Amino acid sequence: MNTHGSEVKVFCRTRPTANFAQDLIEYLPDGQTVNVHLKKESRKGIVNNQLNSWSFRLDRILHDVSQEEVYNSVAHRVVLGALDGYNGTVMCFGQTGAGKTYTMTGATESYKERGIIPRALQEVFQEVEQRSDHTITVRLSFLEIYNEILLDLLSSVKESPAGPPAAMAIVDEGGAGVSVKGLSLHLVHNEEEALNLLFEGEMNRIIGAHSLNRNSSRSHCIFTVHIESHSRTLSDAKYVTSKLNLVDLAGSERLGKTGSEGQILIETMYINKSLSFLEQAILALADRRRDHVPFRQSKLTHALKDTLGGNCNTVLVANVYGEAGQIEETLSTLRFACRMKCVRTEPAVNEHVDPVLQVKKLQKEIQLLKQELSIQDTLANRTGVSYGALTETQVAQIQSQVQRYLDGTVDEINVVSIRQAKEVFVQFKLALQQREEKIKEDTIQNYILAEKAQSMQAAANAKGPNGIVDVDGPNFGVGMAPSLDKNSRLQSPHRVKTKKGKDLNRKDGTASPALMKEAETSSTSRMNPLLASQKDIDGQEAEMQSQDPQGPQAGDKEHVRTDSPPLKATAFEDFKAERGSEINRILKENKAVLAERRRHLRELRDGVNAAKRKIDRTSAELQQLREHSQQQGRLVSADGEPVLEEAELALLLSLQKLKGQYRQHYKELCSTKAEVNYCEHLVDQCRTRLLSEFESWYNESFLIPEEAQVMLRAGEPTIRPGLIPMAKALALEEDDQEHFDHLRSKLLTSPGAISYFNAHDKTLQKRIYSKTTTQKVQHKRTSGGSGKTKLPAILSVT
Numbered sequence: 001m002n003t004h005g006s007e008v009k010v011f012c013r014t015r016p017t018a019n020f021a022q023d024l025i026e027y028l029p030d031g032q033t034v035n036v037h038l039k040k041e042s043r044k045g046i047v048n049n050q051l052n053s054w055s056f057r058l059d060r061i062l063h064d065v066s067q068e069e070v071y072n073s074v075a076h077r078v079v080l081g082a083l084d085g086y087n088g089t090v091m092c093f094g095q096t097g098a099g100k101t102y103t104m105t106g107a108t109e110s111y112k113e114r115g116i117i118p119r120a121l122q123e124v125f126q127e128v129e130q131r132s133d134h135t136i137t138v139r140l141s142f143l144e145i146y147n148e149i150l151l152d153l154l155s156s157v158k159e160s161p162a163g164p165p166a167a168m169a170i171v172d173e174g175g176a177g178v179s180v181k182g183l184s185l186h187l188v189h190n191e192e193e194a195l196n197l198l199f200e201g202e203m204n205r206i207i208g209a210h211s212l213n214r215n216s217s218r219s220h221c222i223f224t225v226h227i228e229s230h231s232r233t234l235s236d237a238k239y240v241t242s243k244l245n246l247v248d249l250a251g252s253e254r255l256g257k258t259g260s261e262g263q264i265l266i267e268t269m270y271i272n273k274s275l276s277f278l279e280q281a282i283l284a285l286a287d288r289r290r291d292h293v294p295f296r297q298s299k300l301t302h303a304l305k306d307t308l309g310g311n312c313n314t315v316l317v318a319n320v321y322g323e324a325g326q327i328e329e330t331l332s333t334l335r336f337a338c339r340m341k342c343v344r345t346e347p348a349v350n351e352h353v354d355p356v357l358q359v360k361k362l363q364k365e366i367q368l369l370k371q372e373l374s375i376q377d378t379l380a381n382r383t384g385v386s387y388g389a390l391t392e393t394q395v396a397q398i399q400s401q402v403q404r405y406l407d408g409t410v411d412e413i414n415v416v417s418i419r420q421a422k423e424v425f426v427q428f429k430l431a432l433q434q435r436e437e438k439i440k441e442d443t444i445q446n447y448i449l450a451e452k453a454q455s456m457q458a459a460a461n462a463k464g465p466n467g468i469v470d471v472d473g474p475n476f477g478v479g480m481a482p483s484l485d486k487n488s489r490l491q492s493p494h495r496v497k498t499k500k501g502k503d504l505n506r507k508d509g510t511a512s513p514a515l516m517k518e519a520e521t522s523s524t525s526r527m528n529p530l531l532a533s534q535k536d537i538d539g540q541e542a543e544m545q546s547q548d549p550q551g552p553q554a555g556d557k558e559h560v561r562t563d564s565p566p567l568k569a570t571a572f573e574d575f576k577a578e579r580g581s582e583i584n585r586i587l588k589e590n591k592a593v594l595a596e597r598r599r600h601l602r603e604l605r606d607g608v609n610a611a612k613r614k615i616d617r618t619s620a621e622l623q624q625l626r627e628h629s630q631q632q633g634r635l636v637s638a639d640g641e642p643v644l645e646e647a648e649l650a651l652l653l654s655l656q657k658l659k660g661q662y663r664q665h666y667k668e669l670c671s672t673k674a675e676v677n678y679c680e681h682l683v684d685q686c687r688t689r690l691l692s693e694f695e696s697w698y699n700e701s702f703l704i705p706e707e708a709q710v711m712l713r714a715g716e717p718t719i720r721p722g723l724i725p726m727a728k729a730l731a732l733e734e735d736d737q738e739h740f741d742h743l744r745s746k747l748l749t750s751p752g753a754i755s756y757f758n759a760h761d762k763t764l765q766k767r768i769y770s771k772t773t774t775q776k777v778q779h780k781r782t783s784g785g786s787g788k789t790k791l792p793a794i795l796s797v798t
């Protein structure tokens with residue numbers, strides 16, 4: 001059958017009559033064309049300018065032909081297509097008495113004159129027998145549509161589901177097409193069973209019509225053969241289904257022609273309405289520019305939706321009654337047929353997959369592939385390679401390898417299976433997420449600190465805690481810098497309460513964070529998770545120290561694996577001396593830089609406070625002098641202008657100079673404070689890194705099971721150096737600074753805040769970089785790392 005888009009096939013069949021209007025209807029010898037000529041007077045009135053000749057070209061004219069020939073021409077290919085999985089529809093259309101039922105069902109009493117439906121059933125079962133390599137099941141349904149009411153013509157058959165008949169409705173099931181809910185389906189095993197149902201349905205149609213006092217030919221009938229074909233020989237999970245619709249439409253008739261009235265009038269109106277909707281749907285289908293086709297306007301068009309515009313092989317038989325008195329109906333039928341011929345359908349096989357068979361088939365294939373894999377391993381001398389799900393130990397090994405790769409202690413990761421490769425990526429992702437979290441925390445902390453520093457500066461400018469000496473105007477204020485001494489902390493109410501700052505003393509004996517850190521402790525320690533984690537880290541470091549009261553042993557340098565792992569404190573000292581010596585060295589350097597910056601900060605603060613005290617003293621002296629002069633009476637010039645005494649002038653100049661110095665020191669104090677914050681952050685980073693490396697080293701050295709170690713040594717399937725080049729994994733790593741910027745942009749929703757923060761950050765980095773590189777720390781890292789340059793180089797850990 002045609003699998004591509006095709007037009008609906010249209011045939012014209014004439015009912016034999018002794019009064020065939022030869023002068024009006026002309027069949028051309030090509031067997032496809034019919035010309036209709038109309039005498040003017042036969043149409044309306046005396047003045048008539050309408051056309052009087054029409055020519056219709058169809059697929060074939062079936063004039064004076066047998067039932068067999070009609071079947072072969074019209075239905076044979078459609079029936080075979082249905083057995084191959086294509087939906088098919090054969091539809092008879094025409095005026096009442098034109099021979100639709102004769103064409104579709106035939107004369108039931110005469111075998112020779114049987115119509116398309118019995119012949120189709122016969123062919124279906126002949127094919128079922130011939131196609132012994134397929135299991136084909138056939139089911140039947142018989143639907144009648146009378147005055148827009150759906151009726152099941154096979155509801156009387158025993159196989160119908162018990163209980164009251166379900167309400168019938170046409171349902172559009174999307175991809176599955178249109179079906180009639182509540183219509184009974186009957187499994188038939190041979191031609192006879194099928195014909196029995198056909199006849200029973202026909203009988204029900206007549207009886208039903210009789211009992212309801214209606215004309216049986218006044219309804220549309222759709223006899224459907226449902227076919228399902230499974231291959232027997234192939235272990236193929238695919239199977240095909242199809243529907244063969246054999247449609248006998250109700251006769252089209254003009255209302256005025258027979259002077260219809262009463263029930264006939266109603267029936268005719270329903271028929272004409274539904275046929276008119278059918279025509280509208282066909283016009284819409286034939287017009288390729290139209291998107292919408294009004295299928296739901298009537299039950300008939302809705303039920304035939306797939307048939308008309310779907311994936312169906314569709315054939316229309318236009319039945320005409322070739323007598324002169326019926327010429328108007330003949331014309332109308334032929335017009336409809338020509339429109340129908342313009343409709344295109346897209347026949348396609350309805351292929352499905354049997355889920356049970358599919359699972360079995362796939363299981364078999366997996367089995368085969370496993371065997372194939374095992375052969376390949378044997379040929380390649382790979383033994384014991386496991387392709388199953390990874391065990392917890394294997395996952396832990398991969399995690400450890402990834403960690404070491406990221407730390408730069410190994411250059412490559414060996415992967416022997418797809419599962420392992422996937423797990424490597426999972427672990428990379430996890431590591432990335434952890435770093436992102438860390439950066440996020442840092443960003444929040446930096447943002448809070450920056451905001452605090454800004455607000456403190458603003459507060460100091462507006463009103464210093466120890467009073468204002470207003471010399472240059474209301475916009476300049478001078479305050480005391482906070483003391484390093486915890487006891488002389490600023491006495492603002494919310495700061496007095498806190499005691500948490502005491503907990504932040506460093507293990508190496510460095511004084512607890514001074515200056516603003518002290519002042520900020522109460523709020524930031526609650527808000528900032530980094531401070532809390534820093535405390536934890538200090539605690540962990542101290543905890544490890546305290547685990548071993550003897551302290552590090554000189555003889556512990558070489559670790560010998562024993563049944564019980566060594567004390568963590570001992571192992572930590574060893575780790576710092578050997579494996580982690582580089583990080584430890586950087587940590588120490590960072591601590592030294594931090595200590596130096598803190599010392600500088602203290603000096604600056606002392607300077608600022610000294611300047612402030614001098615300003616206060618000078619101001620007091622000036623005040624006294626002015627009061628004294630006031631008592632003595634002020635000196636005035638010859639012009640009566642007040643004149644300054646020399647002592648007062650000297651004090652004023654001195655005060656001005658002191659304020660200038662104060663401003664300069666205060667500025668430097670703020671920037672040094674920012675540096676100290678940054679250095680503290682880097683020291684924390686180093687500590688975290690040292691501890692995490694130690695943990696992973698300790699776990700690998702003492703906690704991973706013996707068999708896992710053996711596997712590592714024996715080259716068992718695991719992650720080991722060798723197969724993933726460094727460059728590839730590096731591509732997974734995002735630069736910390738990029739992360740930092742990215743996250744910060746996400747965090748700070750206000751554009752003003754982002755600009756502020758970017759500017760602040762750039763200045764801070766620049767300052768720290770230039771100062772620290774030119775000052776005391778001259779160390780340059782010579783050992784290899786991941787190769788990516790991070791924030792200020794001298795303090796970063798790679």
Ligand SMILES: Nc1ncnc2c1ncn2[C@@H]1O[C@H](COP(=O)(O)OP(=O)(O)OP(=O)(O)O)[C@@H](O)[C@H]1O
Nearest residue numbers: 015016095096097098099100101102103217250251
């Ligand atoms: N090609 C034909 N050869 C012999 N008899 C025919 C042929 N076509 C129709 N007839 C006869 O014409 C009569 C009317 O035919 P039929 O009932 O099939 O018309 P119809 O179009 O189905 O009418 P309705 O719309 O009323 O159902 C029947 O007696 C039928 O046997």
